Amino acid sequence: MLGKLKYSLILLAGFVVLALLCLLSLYIGRYPISLGDLGHVLSNDADLDPNMAVVLWNIRLPRILSAVVVGGALAIAGTAYQGLFRNPMVSPDILGVTSGAGLGAALAILFSFPVIGIQLLSFAGGLTAVLLAVAIGKSVGKGHDVVLSLVLSGMILSSLCGALLSLTKYLADPDDKLPAITYWLMGSLSSIRMENLAVVVPITAVGVIPLLLFRWQLNILSFGEEEARSLGINTALLRAVVILSASLITASVVSVSGIIGWVGLLVPHLTRMITGPDNRILLPASFLTGSIFLLLVDNLARSVSSVEIPIGILTAIIGAPFFLYFLKKSQRAW
Amino acid sequence: MVNTVSVEVEFRHADLGYRHRTVLKDLSLHIDSDSVTCLLGPNGVGKTTLFRSILGALSPLKGEILLNGKPIAHHRPQDVAKLIAYVPQAHQAAFPFKVLDVVMFGRTAHLNRFQMPGRNDRMVAEMNLDFLDIRHLAERSYTELSGGERQMVLIARALSQEASFLVLDEPTSNLDYGNQCRVLQKIKALREQNIGILMATHSPDHAFMIGTHVIVLKGGHIHKMGPPEQVLTCEVLKRTYGVNVHLLDVPEGHLPSRKICAPSLY
Numbered sequence: 182m183l184g185k186l187k188y189s190l191i192l193l194a195g196f197v198v199l200a201l202l203c204l205l206s207l208y209i210g211r212y213p214i215s216l217g218d219l220g221h222v223l224s225n226d227a228d229l230d231p232n233m234a235v236v237l238w239n240i241r242l243p244r245i246l247s248a249v250v251v252g253g254a255l256a257i258a259g260t261a262y263q264g265l266f267r268n269p270m271v272s273p274d275i276l277g278v279t280s281g282a283g284l285g286a287a288l289a290i291l292f293s294f295p296v297i298g299i300q301l302l303s304f305a306g307g308l309t310a311v312l313l314a315v316a317i318g319k320s321v322g323k324g325h326d327v328v329l330s331l332v333l334s335g336m337i338l339s340s341l342c343g344a345l346l347s348l349t350k351y352l353a354d355p356d357d358k359l360p361a362i363t364y365w366l367m368g369s370l371s372s373i374r375m376e377n378l379a380v381v382v383p384i385t386a387v388g389v390i391p392l393l394l395f396r397w398q399l400n401i402l403s404f405g406e407e408e409a410r411s412l413g414i415n416t417a418l419l420r421a422v423v424i425l426s427a428s429l430i431t432a433s434v435v436s437v438s439g440i441i442g443w444v445g446l447l448v449p450h451l452t453r454m455i456t457g458p459d460n461r462i463l464l465p466a467s468f469l470t471g472s473i474f475l476l477l478v479d480n481l482a483r484s485v486s487s488v489e490i491p492i493g494i495l496t497a498i499i500g501a502p503f504f505l506y507f508l509k510k511s512q513r514a515w
Numbered sequence: 516m517v518n519t520v521s522v523e524v525e526f527r528h529a530d531l532g533y534r535h536r537t538v539l540k541d542l543s544l545h546i547d548s549d550s551v552t553c554l555l556g557p558n559g560v561g562k563t564t565l566f567r568s569i570l571g572a573l574s575p576l577k578g579e580i581l582l583n584g585k586p587i588a589h590h591r592p593q594d595v596a597k598l599i600a601y602v603p604q605a606h607q608a609a610f611p612f613k614v615l616d617v618v619m620f621g622r623t624a625h626l627n628r629f630q631m632p633g634r635n636d637r638m639v640a641e642m643n644l645d646f647l648d649i650r651h652l653a654e655r656s657y658t659e660l661s662g663g664e665r666q667m668v669l670i671a672r673a674l675s676q677e678a679s680f681l682v683l684d685e686p687t688s689n690l691d692y693g694n695q696c697r698v699l700q701k702i703k704a705l706r707e708q709n710i711g712i713l714m715a716t717h718s719p720d721h722a723f724m725i726g727t728h729v730i731v732l733k734g735g736h737i738h739k740m741g742p743p744e745q746v747l748t749c750e751v752l753k754r755t756y757g758v759n760v761h762l763l764d765v766p767e768g769h770l771p772s773r774k775i776c777a778p779s780l781y
Contacts, residue, residue: 267609394629401620403610408603411570412676413596413624458610461631 188462191455195469199249202476206245209480211487212236239375247373247437248479249472252444254385254434256471258427259445260452260464261392264399265423266328269453272446273431276331276424277338279442281310282435284342287349287362299365300377300436306342307432314338315424327406327420368439368493370479377437388430389468391422396460399423403458441475441493443500448474450507522548522583522598522680522711524569529578531561531568537576538564540735546728548679548711551702553722553743556732557756562715565732566682569713571595596624600673602683605665605690611656614649614668615640621675636675643671647701663694670701681705683714687721699725719747719760723774731755744774752776 208214214233222237258273266275273279285306289299314335322330353359373381392399398419401409406416431445451474452467475492478499482492524546532538538561546552554562567573568580571587580587582598590598600621608617615637622636644650649667652660657668666686673681683702687695702712703725716722722729722743729746731739733755739746752760759779764772 264610269609397626397631398623398628400612400616401623403612404608404617404620407567407570407572408601410572410592411596411599411601412620412672413593415592453610458612459616 188456191462191466192469195466195473199469199473199476202473203245203249206248206476206480207237207241209484210236210241211484243373243375243378244370244479244483245476246375246378247370248476250378250382250385251370251373251434251438251441252448252471252473252475253468254389254430254471255441255444256448256452256474257389257392257464257468258430260449260460260467261399261423261427262445263449264403264460265420265427266332267403267405269450270446272442273427274339274442274445276314276335276428277310277342278307278428278431279435279440280339280342280346282307282432283366283440284310284346284349286365286436286439287346287353290358290361290365291349291353293358296372304432304436307435308428310338310342311424311428311432364491365439366493367491368441368496369489369491370438370475371483371489373437381433381437384433385430388426388428388433391426392430392464395419395422396464399460399464400458439493441496443496443504444471444475447496447500447504447507450504454507520598520679522678523581524599524680525581525584526575527579527581529568529575529580531564531573531575533573538735539732541578542737544730544737544740546711546713548709550727551706551712551725552714552728552730553726554713554715554730554732555717555719555722555747555755556738560732561735562732563684566601566684566713566715569682570599570601593624596676596678598678599680599682600676600678602666602669602673602681602686604684604686604688605662605669608657611658613653614655614657614660615644615653617657617668618644618671618675621672624676639677640671640675643674646674646704647671662689663691663698666690666694666698667701670698674705679709680711680713683712685715685717688717719743719752719776722747723776747774 207219212232214237218233219237222234255273259271262273262275263269263271282303283306286299286303288306289302294302314337315331317334317337318327318331321334350359350362353362398414401412401414402416402419409419410416448471449463449467452470453463455470456462456466475496478495479492482490482495526542526544529542530537530540531542554565556562564573568575569587571590571592574588582590582595587595618640619632619636622632622639625636626632641650641653644653647667647670649664649671652664652668657665660668670686686698686702690698699721702714705712706725714721726743728741729743730737731746731751738755739751749760749762752758761777761779762774763777765775766772
């Protein structure tokens, strides 16, 4: 089938671009490394500047992998949420996962938890917020417009978490804890280590796999719950799978990266312009575009000035005009 | 497209509606795939409620609705979808799916949970596009189509479900005159393929044109039920819609003449 071939080619192109970009990103940074040096490091050459190996293996590689994982994860979660809510203006924040994660992290910092504690509490905070939003939405909606009541309870949860976050900041020591909370909320890939990735990658995979498996059914949900049901889909099951998976993915990456906005909103759009709305290709492709996007932005973040710019700020600065441009260009046909 | 599985829907003293509002009371009714049933009644009388109940989206408040002898709720959505296909009113979609993909959505009931549609599903979809004379729309975006075209696509989607019973919610509303007639022609053609039809409509003429049965709903009950020529009299139409209607006979070539409605404006 022609369609299948086209899909494979798009995915292949995405992989190639991402791989090349990863290689390129190894060179970018304040410590100069040449192509020859890279060869030496890879072949474990003995007479090599030991700093170079450290910079490559312990700093640049984890960072590049982080950008790939975090960017891809946020993008695929955003795509799934947009499909579920049948709205291209939806981002992974919609059910309160990011604000819950932010609150969890801030509390952990307030109580001087170690790094692992911050990650755990933020992960738990994100998932708890979503589960609460779903529970409230269910009890309020009582089978009427489930999606609408979910959106509303997500808003309630987000704003509640926001208020509690402000309270936490207000109580935090302004000399060390408040800045720590503020920096966490700005998002950064610089503190993600290989050990963190070893935990985050499997959890993300646990969320990504069901989304990929259900991607045809997700297409059908775009015509509304009742029609999807009449077409033979167990919509309650599908909704639960999508919400759980997308939230798991988001919570797990946000717990190590902090809040990086815009990726989950912008990248699904951008990808849809390339692939069209069919989740059979859109969903996997959005992971690749998310990785590429965040890697590019992170390369900017760490090379544009001598002081690193927090990546969450940069995604917003780049994302906002980009988004406007897409909106104008595509008009109604997202 | 030969359908042999017969479908019977039976309402037994069913109350239909929502938690705080019963829309249709004590409904007893038998519909099967051997008939074309037109559902008539004033706005808000509960036609959509009846449809949602048949599709299992709404459970009866009292009594029961049986699909082939078993309560609807005991069927999996996938199994219901293989028996009954639903054609909603033409609507706008959130994402610009290609028409061929939209029609292939109808194949979902025949796929396993994680399965993607394949060559055979594509062939079924294309065949139905051909049947409805809209093959030329296959590569267009659903969102760019006119109301009439979208309605045809939704019918093609329902046909791709290969169910033997079709439920259509006012398929001709929002269509221009030509498209209305074309939709009715196609529905009549489906009848010849042994597909049962339940269709809500605002026009009693439709019942005369294609209906073997007609159900008139009024005030939360079935007001009248039976063959259109017997049920739809001037008095019934007057009581249902509150207007005076003349019924005229139109010759249809060598076929028996057909009745049409001419509302009186005085």
